[in-house]
Amino acid sequence: MESPxxxxxxxxxxxxxxxxxxxxxxxxxxxxxFGSTVDIVLVGDENILRNELQKQGGDHxxxxxxxxxxxxxxxxxxxxxLKQKKNSxxxxxxxxxxxxxxxxxxxxxxxxAVLSAATLILGRIKGVSRPTIGTFIPAQNGVCLLLxxxxxxxxxxxxLYEFAVMGSIYVQHLYYKxxxxxxxLNVGEEKTKGTQEVLKAYEMLSESSLNFVGNIEGRDIFTVxxxxxxxxxxxxxxxxxxxxxxxxxxxxxxxxxxxxxxxNKLLVGLALIxxxxxxxxxxxxxxxxxxxxxxxxxxxxxxxxxxxxGFKNMILRASEVVRxxxxxxxEKALHSALFTAERRKx
Amino acid sequence: MESPxxxxxxxxxxxxxxxxxxxxxxxxxxxxxFGSTVDIVLVGDENILRNELQKQGGDHxxxxxxxxxxxxxxxxxxxxxLKQKKNSxxxxxxxxxxxxxxxxxxxxxxxxAVLSAATLILGRIKGVSRPTIGTFIPAQNGVCLLLxxxxxxxxxxxxLYEFAVMGSIYVQHLYYKxxxxxxxLNVGEEKTKGTQEVLKAYEMLSESSLNFVGNIEGRDIFTVxxxxxxxxxxxxxxxxxxxxxxxxxxxxxxxxxxxxxxxNKLLVGLALIxxxxxxxxxxxxxxxxxxxxxxxxxxxxxxxxxxxxGFKNMILRASEVVRxxxxxxxEKALHSALFTAERRKx
Numbered sequence: 001m002e003s004p005x006x007x008x009x010x011x012x013x014x015x016x017x018x019x020x021x022x023x024x025x026x027x028x029x030x031x032x033x034f035g036s037t038v039d040i041v042l043v044g045d046e047n048i049l050r051n052e053l054q055k056q057g058g059d060h061x062x063x064x065x066x067x068x069x070x071x072x073x074x075x076x077x078x079x080x081x082l083k084q085k086k087n088s089x090x091x092x093x094x095x096x097x098x099x100x101x102x103x104x105x106x107x108x109x110x111x112x113a114v115l116s117a118a119t120l121i122l123g124r125i126k127g128v129s130r131p132t133i134g135t136f137i138p139a140q141n142g143v144c145l146l147l148x149x150x151x152x153x154x155x156x157x158x159x160l161y162e163f164a165v166m167g168s169i170y171v172q173h174l175y176y177k178x179x180x181x182x183x184x185l186n187v188g189e190e191k192t193k194g195t196q197e198v199l200k201a202y203e204m205l206s207e208s209s210l211n212f213v214g215n216i217e218g219r220d221i222f223t224v225x226x227x228x229x230x231x232x233x234x235x236x237x238x239x240x241x242x243x244x245x246x247x248x249x250x251x252x253x254x255x256x257x258x259x260x261x262x263x264n265k266l267l268v269g270l271a272l273i274x275x276x277x278x279x280x281x282x283x284x285x286x287x288x289x290x291x292x293x294x295x296x297x298x299x300x301x302x303x304x305x306x307x308x309x310g311f312k313n314m315i316l317r318a319s320e321v322v323r324x325x326x327x328x329x330x331e332k333a334l335h336s337a338l339f340t341a342e343r344r345k346x
Numbered sequence: 347m348e349s350p351x352x353x354x355x356x357x358x359x360x361x362x363x364x365x366x367x368x369x370x371x372x373x374x375x376x377x378x379x380f381g382s383t384v385d386i387v388l389v390g391d392e393n394i395l396r397n398e399l400q401k402q403g404g405d406h407x408x409x410x411x412x413x414x415x416x417x418x419x420x421x422x423x424x425x426x427x428l429k430q431k432k433n434s435x436x437x438x439x440x441x442x443x444x445x446x447x448x449x450x451x452x453x454x455x456x457x458x459a460v461l462s463a464a465t466l467i468l469g470r471i472k473g474v475s476r477p478t479i480g481t482f483i484p485a486q487n488g489v490c491l492l493l494x495x496x497x498x499x500x501x502x503x504x505x506l507y508e509f510a511v512m513g514s515i516y517v518q519h520l521y522y523k524x525x526x527x528x529x530x531l532n533v534g535e536e537k538t539k540g541t542q543e544v545l546k547a548y549e550m551l552s553e554s555s556l557n558f559v560g561n562i563e564g565r566d567i568f569t570v571x572x573x574x575x576x577x578x579x580x581x582x583x584x585x586x587x588x589x590x591x592x593x594x595x596x597x598x599x600x601x602x603x604x605x606x607x608x609x610n611k612l613l614v615g616l617a618l619i620x621x622x623x624x625x626x627x628x629x630x631x632x633x634x635x636x637x638x639x640x641x642x643x644x645x646x647x648x649x650x651x652x653x654x655x656g657f658k659n660m661i662l663r664a665s666e667v668v669r670x671x672x673x674x675x676x677e678k679a680l681h682s683a684l685f686t687a688e689r690r691k692x
Contacts (some may be wrong), residue, residue, distance in 0.1 A: 077538075140598045150533050154541045187496050187583040192423075195500045195580060218587030222595040234541060235581050237533040239588055241564030246592055249568040252486045253624035264620065271617035274610065278599035 006037055007319045008151050010102040011311070013044035014071045014089040015109025017304040020052045023108070026311020032187050033312065035061070041102055043093040052117055065321040068092035074304055078112035084118065090114060094121040097297050104298035104318035108290070108306040114299065115151050115292055122297040125327055127334030130159050131294035132233075133301060134167055135240050139283040145171050145227045146185075146221065147293070150237030155199035160184070160195045161208070161231045165333050166293040167228035168210055174317075183226025184186060184215035191215065198201075201230070240296055247282055250275070268342040288313030293328070298322050353665045356448040357657065359390035360417045360435040361455025363650040366390055366398045369454070372657020373402045376586040379658065381407070384665050389414050389439040414438035420650055424458035426676055429467065436460060437555070440467040442645050448498055450636070450644035450664035455464050461638055462647065468643040471673055473680030476505050477640035478515075479647060480513055481586050484627040485570040492531075492567070492575045495636070496583030506576045507554070511679050513574035513640040514556055519670040520663075521573075527561035529572025533583060537561065540668055549574070593628055596621070628641035634659030637667055640676070644668050 006332045013023040021043075039062075042049050046067040053063060070088040072081040084090060090109050094117045099103045107114050110135065119131050124327075134147030146162045148155065164182045171180040185204055188196045191202055193215060204211040216225045216241065231239075258268035280286070288310070289302035300318045302310055349477060359369040366388075373386045373665050385408075388395050391659035392413040416425040416434040428437060440463045443451045453460050456481065463478050480493030493509045494501065499579060501509075510528045517526040530548055532540045535549055551558040562571045564585070604614035626632070632662075634656070646664040648656055 140595060153533060182400060185584055187580055198580075218584040218589075219591040221588055223589045230578075231584070234533055234544075234578075235584050238531060238564040238577070238581050238585055242567055242585055242588060243564075245565040245568050249486060250596075250624075252568075254620055257620045257624045265618045267616060270613060271620050274600055274603045274613045274617050277602045278596075299680075 005323075006039060006324050007103040008039045008041060008101070009315050009318050010041040010066070010093045010096050011045055011315065012093050012105070012107035012109050013042040013049055013258050014068070015107040015114075015304075016076070016302075016306050019071075020049055020110075022306065023056065023311055024049065024056055025054045025308035026306075027063065028053075028056055028061060029059050029317070030307055030312040030315040034319075036315065038315060039064070041066055041096065042314065043096065044050075044071075044089040046070055050115050066092060066096060067183075071072055072113050074110050076110060076113060078116040081113055083109070089208075090117050091121070092299075093130065094118060094299075097212075097299070098122055105223055106300045106302075106311070106314045106318050108289075108304055108311070108314075109304040111129070111151075114301045116286045118295040118297065118299045121188075122295045122299070125294055125296055125331050125334070127331060128162055128166070128269045128294035130155075131161070131292055132159075132166065133292055134163075134290055135171070135236070136219055136287045136290065137240070137243060139222045139268070141181050143281075144221050144224050144227065144229055145238070146231065146236050146240065148231065148236050149240050149290070150232035150233045151230060152233040154234070155197065155232040157197045157309060157339050159196070160201040160332065161204045163230045164205055164208075164210055167236065167327045170291065170293060170326060171227050171328060173326050174320060175226055177227060179211045180227035181213045181225075182210045182228045182230065183213050183220070185229050186215035186217065188217065189215050204293055225285045237313055244282075246285075247279060249322045283315065285310030288317035291317070291326070296327065298327070312327035349686070350395050350401050351669075352385060353449040353668050354385045354387060354401075354413070354447070355661050355664050356387040356389055356439045356442050356451045358435045358439050358453035358455050358610050359388040359395055361415070361441070361453040361460075361650075362648075362657075363454075365454075366395055367614070368652065368654050369657055370395065370398045370402055370404065371654035372652075373409065373534035373661070374407060375654055376606050376658040376661040377506050378405050378667075380662065382459045384661060385410070386661065387412055389442065390417075390435040392636070395642075398565065403597055404484065412438060418456055418459050422456060422459065423518060423526060424462040426454060427456070427459055428463055431634040436463050437467070437689070440464060440645075443645070444468055449668045450646065450655070451647045452648075452660045452664050454635075454648040454650055454660075455658070457647055459495075460647045461562055464638045464641040464643065464645045466509045468641045468645070471640055471680070473510055473677060474512070474640035476501075477513065477638055478505075479637055480516070481508075482636065483567055483586070483589060485568045487575075488570050489521075489627075489633075490570050490573065490575055490674055492577065492582050493639070494577065494579035494582050501543065501544045501578040503550055504542065506543070506578070507550045508546040508555055508640070508680065509576045510551055510554075510598055511560075511572060513576065515675045515685070516639060516672060517573050517648065519672050519675060520637065520666055520671070525557045526573035527559045527571075528574045528576065529558045529559050530567070531575050531577035534562050534563065534565065546671075589649055593625065606654050609627050632655030634663035637663070637672070642673065644673070
């Protein structure tokens with residue numbers, strides 16, 4: 001039996017809010033768990049990273065470090081930072097990937113900057129107008145991939161259509177779901193609803209070979225009426241952040257209830273057992289980040305506050321995207337779709 | 347002491363999903379509770395309504411019934427239905443209001459049709475480009491008025507600005523909150539974020555006399571970073587419906603957990619006590635519906651599934667909007683705002 005190909009994954013070790021501690025911990029954990037299938041390249045200040053590796057007992061792992069003295073912060077403007085900080089861990093890591101030194105790049109840095117760097121340095125897949133970043137929303141029974149999650153505001157119908165193609169392929173190849181259902185987020189189920197661009201997108205999706213199930217509403221996300229839901233990044237971002245705040249809202253209300261007496265406190269203490277178990281997948285660290293879809297390369301982004309476990313999952317996720325050749329499938333799908341569209345015009 | 351003025355409120359008794367049972371029950375409950383301050387006019391099929399009144403023991407109340415033989419359903423297209431069903435409970439009730447026979451009109455019917463009827467039959471307040479419907483989102487400590495909630499998609503900056511003015515006045519006069527804070531829903535806190543129209547709205551709101559606190563994100567809604575949050579109806583509708591599905595999501599997950607053993611079942615049973623108490627205001631029936639803002643009249647709309655208690659609260663809410671002269675304040679505010687805007691142009 002042939003041993004599986006080993007992938008080289010570069011990790012932006014200075015991107016997250018707790019860098020480089022969590023990045024290094026996640027990388028070491030990944031090597032311990034699936035070190036036979038991945039090599040990890042840490043990108044960042046070499047001195048700092050060597051020290052952190054030593055501190056965390058990672059000396060005996062064969063971790064490569066590529067020096068990058070600068071850091072793009074969460075407060076930097078994405079495009080300005082990329083111009084000014086050419087030696088940032090983000091830019092250096094992305095160039096490593098472009099030059100073929102690594103198979104994928106993983107970062108918990110400034111999402112806007114990661115998207116810009118990926119688009120500028122790696123370029124777009126043929127047929128893609130706008131690369132996108134989606135997000136997984138845990139649902140009643142599975143997950144729903146919502147895209148765009150904020151990378152692109154003011155989307156046109158063509159963009160929404162491309163998001164649907166890319167999301168569909170991603171879910172198909174990473175979640176092994178044949179012919180995933182695709183929904184268009186709208187203000188009602190009827191096909192006459194929505195803005196001009198959404199109406200046009202409805203038509204394009206209806207005529208495509210995607211498994212389009214029509215308009216879906218905000219209330220249909222948790223019930224997974226569609227595996228892939230497409231929307232403008234403005235809406236996606238608002239939804240995503242609103243949903244993420246639900247657990248804190250719940251905690252706030254329960255704390256308030258608990259403060260009103262001993263019996264209340266006891267009941268809340270007991271309630272937390274089923275609640276934590278039932279809602280554990282609301283923790284974004286479980287999902288291993290989300291890919292930048294539509295660029296010529298494999299880039300996975302995570303929250304600034306990604307935990308070590310989250311980094312480990314992101315590294316795993318990146319290697320799966322490489323193994324499943326997602327970009328090749330996207331290019332093929334958009335190519336055949338373009339062909340269909342052109343033919344229809346005749 | 348002068349006795350308070352008695353208001354006449356018309357109720358669309360055929361609008362809701364459980365009409366006329368819940369409408370009549372709510373009306374009778376309202377008369378029992380605050381019958382000294384309101385008179386109620388039921389609008390709908392007279393025979394059906396008289397029977398229902400008798401069935402529910404409401405004969406001894408002096409309830410006026412205005413006959414309207416037709417019904418606009420949830421599946422009707424708003425504008426077409428208004429043209430075709432001139433004798434629907436919605437159209438008849440709205441005309442009663444326009445002619446000054448009642449002080450307000452309350453309906454749990456097709457929201458789009460209620461908005462269209464209000465705009466067409468009552469007309470807009472001077473200075474209002476687009477009437478709007480908001481929604482109250484229960485938050486950690488109070489409520490947040492989000493508007494537009496789906497009535498207007500593709501909003502321009504001027505519309506968002508007007509929503510802010512109307513929402514601010516509504517919260518000020520109905521929730522007795524002085525100088526309520528106003529936020530602009532956006533994909534980030536920075537003032538450089540968002541679509542062209544949102545950027546322009548940011549500028550208009552900054553220069554206005556409103557208590558504008560800047561951009562707020564999806565995660566800031568539950569924490570009431572602003573009392574009034576303005577956004578395009580497409581976004582508002584998606585957020586609102588997504589938020590309304592949280593409780594069912596939670597229930598689904600807890601039920602799943604409970605099904606895995608007796609101890610689990612017991613824990614979930616206990617957990618429901620603090621959960622129900624802590625989240626009871628997520629029930630839209632508690633809020634008494636939402637007003638159509640910007641029309642020349644007082645119209646309050648509710649969910650199709652409004653409960654009798656919900657109808658009672660809507661009737662109460664409508665009478666408060668009349669008493670507080672909200673429309674007069676809106677007209678004044680927009681007039682002075684227009685004056686400021688015009689002066690600035692010179």
